Amino acid sequence: MTLKRVCVFCGSSSGLRASHRHAVQRLGHEIAARGIELVFGGGRTGLMGVVADAVLAAGGRVIGVIPHAMIARELAHEGLQDLRVVASMHERKAMMAELSDAFIAAPGGFGTFEELCEVITWTQLGLHRKRCGVLNVDRFYDPLLQLVGRAVEDGFIRGDSTQIVVSDPDPSALLARLAEPFRAPGPVWLLDPAET
DSSP states (O other): OOSEEEEOOSSOOSEEEEEEEEHHHHHHHHHTTTTEEEEOOOBBSHHHHHHHHHHHHHHHOEEEEEEHHHHHHHOOOOSSSSEEEEEEEHHHHHHHHOOOOOOEEOOOOHHHHHHHHHHHHHHHHHSOOOOEEEEGGGGGGHHHHHHHHHHHHHHOHHHHHHGGGGSSSSHHHHHHHHOOOOOOOOSSSOOOOOOO
């Protein structure tokens, strides 16, 4: 599968670890080197700004999608070739998903977790057929991956749905895995064992 555009979800804060910033910079450089366009939340702060700046510095193209309220707070990245302003966070997420061929979550907080879980769910439900990845630098996403494993063990997530998400600490390897063909699971729900 050829990736034309990849959406990166990450913190609007830079966090406390320089390793997270360096990993996101490497991700941005790798995205640009592969001729992939970056889609992101349009902000200039935190890891969001770091990944956008890295793509731009490497000669790549960046599309930002930002709600109008964040423009009013002067949080928009002003160096983008393409900044799309939307009315709400819901519209932002829908546009980012529509524009992208795959998704990567780098370290971040509640917003990053929510965005990642939503696009995973959309793939699981068959609303799109797009793979999701986590940039698992410093094992940041290990607790989430363990939770997914527990949900599979306890019958809340089908085992074949775990292939939706790939994980790697290395940006180059993660992008390569996202480009591999995969068969998204069909939108099948488990019946409650008590109902069978």
